[in-house]
Structure formats: C-alpha cells, structure tokens
Amino acid sequence: MESLLIVVVLFVILGFGLALVRTRSNATRRELHGRDAPVLDGTDAGLHQPADEASSRWRDDGTPESEAVLADEPAPPTAKEEEPKTAKAQEPEILSTPPTSISSSLSRSRGPFASLFSRLRSDAGVDPEEWTRLEETLILSDMGPTLAGEIVTELKRQLGKSPSAEALRGALVALLESKFCEGPRQLQFSPNAKPSVVLVVGVNGTGKTTTIGKVASLLMREGRSVMIAAGDTFRAAATEQVGVWASLTGVEVVSGQPGADPASVIFDTIEHARAVGSDVVLCDTAGRLQTKTNLMEELKKIRRVAAKSSGEVTEVLLVIDATTGQNGLRQAEVFHGAAEVTGIVLTKLDGSAKGGVALAIESEFGLPIKLVGLGEGLNDLAPFDPKAFVAALVGEETDV
Numbered sequence: 129m130e131s132l133l134i135v136v137v138l139f140v141i142l143g144f145g146l147a148l149v150r151t152r153s154n155a156t157r158r159e160l161h162g163r164d165a166p167v168l169d170g171t172d173a174g175l176h177q178p179a180d181e182a183s184s185r186w187r188d189d190g191t192p193e194s195e196a197v198l199a200d201e202p203a204p205p206t207a208k209e210e211e212p213k214t215a216k217a218q219e220p221e222i223l224s225t226p227p228t229s230i231s232s233s234l235s236r237s238r239g240p241f242a243s244l245f246s247r248l249r250s251d252a253g254v255d256p257e258e259w260t261r262l263e264e265t266l267i268l269s270d271m272g273p274t275l276a277g278e279i280v281t282e283l284k285r286q287l288g289k290s291p292s293a294e295a296l297r298g299a300l301v302a303l304l305e306s307k308f309c310e311g312p313r314q315l316q317f318s319p320n321a322k323p324s325v326v327l328v329v330g331v332n333g334t335g336k337t338t339t340i341g342k343v344a345s346l347l348m349r350e351g352r353s354v355m356i357a358a359g360d361t362f363r364a365a366a367t368e369q370v371g372v373w374a375s376l377t378g379v380e381v382v383s384g385q386p387g388a389d390p391a392s393v394i395f396d397t398i399e400h401a402r403a404v405g406s407d408v409v410l411c412d413t414a415g416r417l418q419t420k421t422n423l424m425e426e427l428k429k430i431r432r433v434a435a436k437s438s439g440e441v442t443e444v445l446l447v448i449d450a451t452t453g454q455n456g457l458r459q460a461e462v463f464h465g466a467a468e469v470t471g472i473v474l475t476k477l478d479g480s481a482k483g484g485v486a487l488a489i490e491s492e493f494g495l496p497i498k499l500v501g502l503g504e505g506l507n508d509l510a511p512f513d514p515k516a517f518v519a520a521l522v523g524e525e526t527d528v
C-alpha cells in the first residue's frame with residue numbers, strides 16, 4: 129500500500145514537471161517571435177492553390193499565354209485541415225492587443241522638439257543659433273535636409289528673424305500640417321461589382337504580409353468579403369505566413385507553387401474572387417529592393433496583369449518601414465515609378481522611428497500616408513491623421 133502511494137506521488141510530480149516545461153517552451157517561442165506571433169503548426173490553414181499553375185502563364189507585356197484554369201470551389205478540407213488550428217486558438221489574444229498611440233510612438237522625435245521649445249521659452253526671441261537647432265531637430269526627426277531647410281526659410285519669411293517661441297511653435301505646426309498632401313486617406317474600393325484589388329508592395333521585411341493580415345481583419349470587421357493572393361512565391365515561408373494571418377481572420381488564400389509566376393497567382397486569385405463574389409482581393413508580393421531592376425520589372429508586370437483581370441485595381445499600397453528613415457523617400461520614388469502607388473502604409477512607428485519621413489514623402493511625391501503600423505498585432509493599425517501626427521511629433525499635445 130505504502131509503495132503504491134509512493135508511485136502515485138511520483139507520477140503526479142512527473143506530470144507537473146512536464147506541464148511546466150511545455151508552458152515555458154511556448155513562452156520562449158513567443159518571446160523570440162514577438163508578443164503576438166502566431167504559432168505555426170505546419171498546417172496550410174485557409175490555403176488554396178490555383179488549379180493548374182502552368183496553364184495560366186503571362187507574357188511580359190501582360191497578355192495571357194492561355195486561359196487560366198480556376199477552381200470555383202476551394203479544395204475540400206483534408207483530415208489535417210479539419211483539426212483545430214493552433215493559430216486560431218490564439219485569435220482572441222491577438223485581437224485584444226491594446227493599440228499603441230501615435231503620440232507614444234513618436235516620443236523619440238518629440239524629445240528634441242520639447243527641449244528646443246523649453247529653451248526658447250526662457251529667451252526673449254529666437255536667435256541664429258536656435259534657428260540652427262530647429263533645423264537640426266527637423267533633420268533628426270527624419271524629414272531630411274532639403275525639407276528641413278525649406279521649412280526654416282519659410283518660417284523666417286513668415287515671422288522675421290527673431291519671433292517669440294510661442295509664435296514660432298504655432299507657425300511651425302501650421303506649416304508642417306500644410307506640407308501634407310490632399311490625397312484621399314481612406315482605402316478606395318470599386319463602386320462596381322468587380323472585386324477591388326489592393327496590391328501591397330515594398331522592400332523586404334517592411335511589414336507587407338503583416339499589414340495584409342491587419343487590413344483583412346479591418347475589412348472583415350467592416351462587413352466586406354476578402355480574399356488574399358499569396359503573390360510572394362519567392363520566399364519559402366511567405367505563403368505559410370500569409371495562411372496563418374488568413375486563418376486568424378477567416379479569409380481564404382489562393383496560392384501558387386513555390387517559384388510560380390506571381391502575376392499568374394494574383395490574376396488567378398482575382399478571377400476566383402470574381403467567381404465567388406468576393407469584394408476585395410489583397411495581394412501580397414515578394415519584398416524587393418528598389419535597386420534591383422529585374423524585380424522592379426516583375427512588379428510592373430504584376431501591375432499590368434492585375435489591371436487586365438476582371439477586378440479593378442483600386443489601391444497600390446507601398447509599405448515603408450518608418451525606421452529606415454530617409455531611405456523611404458527613395459523607395460517611394462522608385463516604387464511609384466514602377467507600380468503607380470496610390471498610398472503609403474508606414475509601419476513600425478512603434479519602434480525607433482522618428483516619423484518625419486512621412487512628411488517628406490507626402491510633400492515630395494504627393495502620396496498620402498493611408499495607414500500606420502503601430503505593432504505586430506491585428507489591431508495595431510491606425511488611420512493616418514496629419515494633424516494628430518504633427519501634434520505628436522512636435523509635442524503640442526500629450527495624448528494623441
């Protein structure tokens with residue numbers, strides 16, 4: 129009897145120990161991949177491959193080599209797909225992530241502006257050294273030397289050489305606000321029955337796939353039916369990654385074979401979306417450096433082929449990582465040239481970004497920032513409000 133009791137106690141201790149180790153390993157995985165990182169379980173949740181990849185190739189001029197063969201219905205779920213998905217189990221946690229505010233995100237830029245204005249307050253008027261400090265502060269906030277110089281020249285013209293700190297702050301805020309463009313900040317959708325096509329483009333790792341997940345979630349909550357084209361056929365894990373976001377949001381994904389022509393995958397998805405009556409197709413594309421001519425040519429082809437589909441390309445969103453600073457300007461220029469960008473998504477504003485590049489892009493290229501990424505969770509996406517942004521940048525208000 130006594131030995132039986134000892135055996136039972138040993139089993140209980142062993143079981144408790146195993147449970148502890150499992151919990152710890154899950155926690156470690158989340159630490160490594162970010163607080164909202166979905167756990168990949170190797171299943172292809174929500175993924176659906178076009179019927180015959182080879183049957184839907186495109187010539188470089190954007191004309192079809194042959195008719196695409198489309199599967200009208202998603203492939204029947206396999207036994208594996210019917211199992212509960214680990215990623216789905218995490219949905220409530222990801223959706224409940226408290227959104228970060230733009231104000232707290234831009235605290236890095238606000239610091240130098242705050243110290244500049246606190247110094248100015250104690251002085252009678254702005255002296256030449258302080259004008260130089262203002263210009264440096266603008267440059268340090270990632271606006272770039274050209275725009276910073278223009279702003280200082282314009283402020284001097286408006287206010288004279290030695291305005292009060294109060295007058296300077298008011299004029300600076302008004303001038304920064306006026307530098308933003310007038311373009312529509314809302315995502316645009318087709319008024320016709322055609323599916324609206326949103327191409328998502330940008331350099332590697334800027335947050336394109338994550339943004340697609342966030343936008344899919346947003347649109348689903350607005351009551352739109354959404355489909356995702358897994359157009360990044362280059363990076364091995366990209367299709368799986370987009371599948372995880374899709375399963376979190378309950379959106380169907382159409383994917384191609386690894387290495388397939390991305391324009392074909394996107395075309396097939398749009399035609400499938402048309403057939404099943406989806407409202408919006410979000411198209412993921414491979415990350416590409418703006419300096420790689422062949423990849424920019426591929427992007428032009430994607431744009432042409434999407435335009436020839438039965439959908440309507442209503443948005444080409446360029447995703448820019450705000451922490452890359454002034455390089456974002458060059459990305460905007462080249463991607464706009466290749467793919468007729470309609471708007472910018474500025475991601476990672478929650479990181480070490482200083483934010484001024486938003487203003488530089490808008491004033492130089494007239495491309496509206498439509499959305500900002502403020503974290504890795506589904507809710508960490510916000511509309512862009514120039515006034516709130518300037519207030520947060522210059523530190524006019526504390527809780528934007």
Ligand SMILES: Nc1nc2c(ncn2[C@@H]2O[C@H](COP(=O)(O)OP(=O)(O)OP(=O)(O)O)[C@@H](O)[C@H]2O)c(=O)[nH]1
Pocket residue numbers: 162330331332333334335336337338339360363366413414415416475476477478479500501502503504508
């Ligand atoms: N902090 C923060 N991280 C983000 C944000 N958006 C994306 N990320 C992270 O950035 C990393 C890259 O994101 P992806 O969505 O894979 O980027 P991608 O542009 O699709 O990458 P490629 O396909 O390789 O070009 C991931 O770790 C994301 O979690 C954001 O707004 N804030």
